[in-house]
Amino acid sequence: MSFSRRDILKLSGASLATLSLSGCATKEMDVEHPKKDKEFDIVLPKTSAPRVVVVGGGWSGLSLARQLKEEAPQSEVILVEQRFEFVSCPMSNLWLVDKIELEFLTHDYLQGARNGGYRYFQASAYGIDKKAKVLRTTNGDIEYDYLALAPGIEYDYSAWTDDPELIQRLKTEYPAAFMPGSEHITLRNKILNFKGGNFLFTVPKGNYRCLPAPYERACMVADYFKSKGIKAKVILLDENNDITIKEHGFHTAMDELYGEYLEYHPNAQIEEIDLDTKTVVTEFDEFTFDDASFYPRVRGAKLLEKLGFAKDTIYNKKEANIDPLTYEVIGEENIFVSGDARPMGFSKSGNTSNTEAKFVARLIARKINDKPKIPWETPVTLCISLVSIEPERGIFIHSEYAYNKKRGQFEFATPVTDEIWQGKHGQENAQTAYAWAKGMYVDMFGES
Ligand SMILES: Cc1cc2nc3c(=O)[nH]c(=O)nc-3n(C[C@H](O)[C@H](O)[C@H](O)COP(=O)(O)OP(=O)(O)OC[C@H]3O[C@@H](n4cnc5c(N)ncnc54)[C@H](O)[C@@H]3O)c2cc1C
CATH class of the missing domain: 3.50.50.60 (FAD/NAD(P)-binding domain)
Incomplete structure (x- = not known):
C-alpha cells in the first residue's frame, strides 16, 4: 500500500x-x-x-x-x-x-x-x-x-411502497437515521433499550448517503449487543449484491467478530413490509424483527x-x-x-x-x-469506518475521481483502501477517524 x-x-x-x-x-x-x-x-x-x-x-x-x-x-x-x-x-x-x-x-x-x-x-x-x-x-x-x-438529501420510499400511511409509519416508528436530528435519538434509544431478538437494518440501492455507514452501524450495534451479553441479532438486509465498499474489511470483521450476532443478506430486494406483524418479505426470503431501522433509497x-x-x-x-x-x-x-x-x-x-x-x-x-x-478539480473522498468498539478498530478508503468519457460519468480514479482492521494497525485507523473528525469540525467552524 x-x-x-x-x-x-x-x-x-x-x-x-x-x-x-x-x-x-x-x-x-x-x-x-x-x-x-x-x-x-x-x-x-x-x-x-x-x-x-x-x-x-x-x-x-x-x-x-x-x-x-x-x-x-x-x-x-x-x-x-x-x-x-x-x-x-x-x-x-x-x-x-x-x-x-x-x-x-x-x-x-x-x-x-x-x-x-x-x-x-x-x-x-x-x-x-x-x-x-x-x-x-x-x-x-x-x-x-x-x-x-x-x-x-431526502428519503425516497417509492421503491418499497406508495402508501402514504406506511411511509409515515416507517419515517416515524422506524426512522433511517441518515439525516441528523430526532431520528438519531429515536434509533439510539431503541438500541440502548433493546431487550433481545432481531434488530433489522437495511442498505438501499442507488448512490445512497455514505456507502460504508450502514455496514459500520451494523458492526457497532452487533458489538454493543455482544459486549452487553444481550441475546440479540443484527439482521442486515442489503438490496445490493454485495457490500458496496470496503467489502473485504467488513466481511472479515462480520465473520471473525460477530458470528451469531450479525447476519448479512445480500440481494435482499424488499417486496413487502408489514409493520403490524413485523415481517419483511424479500424476493427470496421472509424475516421477522423485534425492532428495526429502515434506510430507503435517497433523492435530492x-x-x-x-x-x-x-x-x-x-x-x-x-x-x-x-x-x-x-x-x-x-x-x-x-x-x-x-x-x-x-x-x-x-x-x-x-x-x-x-x-x-x-x-x-x-x-x-x-x-x-x-x-x-x-x-x-476532483473532490476527495476519505472515509474511516469503525468495525469494533472495544477495542476501537477501523478501516479506511481514500479516492479521487476521473471522468469516463465513454460512459459519460465520473468514476473512482485512485481508490486506496486499507482494509486491515486487525491488531494495532486497525486501532491506529480508528484513532485517525477521531483526528479526521476534529480537523473537519475546525475546518468548518473554526476554533471554538
Ligand atoms: C451515519 C452516517 C455516517 C457518516 N459517516 C461519514 C464519514 O465517516 N465520513 C464522511 O466523509 N461522511 C460521512 N457521512 C456522510 C455525510 O454526513 C454527508 O455526505 C454530508 O452530510 C453531506 O453534506 P451536505 O452538505 O450535502 O448535506 P447535509 O450535511 O445533509 O446538509 C444539508 C443541510 O441543508 C439544510 N437544508 C435542506 N433544505 C433546506 C431548506 N429548504 N432551507 C434551509 N436549509 C435547508 C439541512 O437542514 C441540512 O443542514 C455519514 C453520514 C451518515 C448518515
Whole structure:
C-alpha cells in the first residue's frame, strides 16, 4: 500500500483549516435601497458588496461559506439554514452505541459564522424569483447576486411502497437515521433499550448517503449487543449484491467478530413490509424483527424540485440539474448546487462535500473577482469506518475521481483502501477517524 494514515489529514479538507479572517458580514457597508416591490418581504438590506446566499448549513454549505470569505473577502456571505445547531452524521454511529458524547458531534452555527466572517440566517428556503434575484425563506426574502444551494438529501420510499400511511409509519416508528436530528435519538434509544431478538437494518440501492455507514452501524450495534451479553441479532438486509465498499474489511470483521450476532443478506430486494406483524418479505426470503431501522433509497432535497432545478439520474431521483464540471444549474447563471444533492456518482460523504465545496467557492470567487475560469478539480473522498468498539478498530478508503468519457460519468480514479482492521494497525485507523473528525469540525467552524 502506497498510502499512509499520516497522509490522511494532508489529503482531507481538514488540512486546509487555517483561515485568516479578513472580513465580517456585519461590518458597515454602503446600504442600497431594498427592492420596493410590495411582493417581497425583504430582510437584510442589500449592500454594494457582492452577495452570495448559501442555502444549507451541512458539510457542503458550511465549507463553501467559509472558503468564499477567504477567496473573496469583499463579498457578503449569508448562510441560510433551517436547523438551529449542527449535529454531525459522521461519527454518529459511535454515539448510537454510547461510545462518544453528543457534544462531540454538536456545533454552533453562530460561532461558525462569527469565526468565518459570514452571517448565519436561520430559516427554511422555499422559493425563488429568478428575475428579481430574490430567495424566499420562512423568515423573509433575501436578495442575492450568487446563489449556492447545498440542501443535501431526502428519503425516497417509492421503491418499497406508495402508501402514504406506511411511509409515515416507517419515517416515524422506524426512522433511517441518515439525516441528523430526532431520528438519531429515536434509533439510539431503541438500541440502548433493546431487550433481545432481531434488530433489522437495511442498505438501499442507488448512490445512497455514505456507502460504508450502514455496514459500520451494523458492526457497532452487533458489538454493543455482544459486549452487553444481550441475546440479540443484527439482521442486515442489503438490496445490493454485495457490500458496496470496503467489502473485504467488513466481511472479515462480520465473520471473525460477530458470528451469531450479525447476519448479512445480500440481494435482499424488499417486496413487502408489514409493520403490524413485523415481517419483511424479500424476493427470496421472509424475516421477522423485534425492532428495526429502515434506510430507503435517497433523492435530492425537495428544495431543488420546488425551485425547478431537479432531474432524475441513473443513481437517484430528483438530484440537481447542474453542469457536472462547473456546478452551475443548467440554463441559469450564478446559481450553483453542491454536496450530496449533486447528480454525479461521487461518494455522498462529508469529506467529498467539503473538498468539492471549496472548489465551488473558488469558482464563485473567480466570478466575483473577475478572474478567468479554472478547470474542474476532483473532490476527495476519505472515509474511516469503525468495525469494533472495544477495542476501537477501523478501516479506511481514500479516492479521487476521473471522468469516463465513454460512459459519460465520473468514476473512482485512485481508490486506496486499507482494509486491515486487525491488531494495532486497525486501532491506529480508528484513532485517525477521531483526528479526521476534529480537523473537519475546525475546518468548518473554526476554533471554538
Ligand atoms: C451515519 C452516517 C455516517 C457518516 N459517516 C461519514 C464519514 O465517516 N465520513 C464522511 O466523509 N461522511 C460521512 N457521512 C456522510 C455525510 O454526513 C454527508 O455526505 C454530508 O452530510 C453531506 O453534506 P451536505 O452538505 O450535502 O448535506 P447535509 O450535511 O445533509 O446538509 C444539508 C443541510 O441543508 C439544510 N437544508 C435542506 N433544505 C433546506 C431548506 N429548504 N432551507 C434551509 N436549509 C435547508 C439541512 O437542514 C441540512 O443542514 C455519514 C453520514 C451518515 C448518515
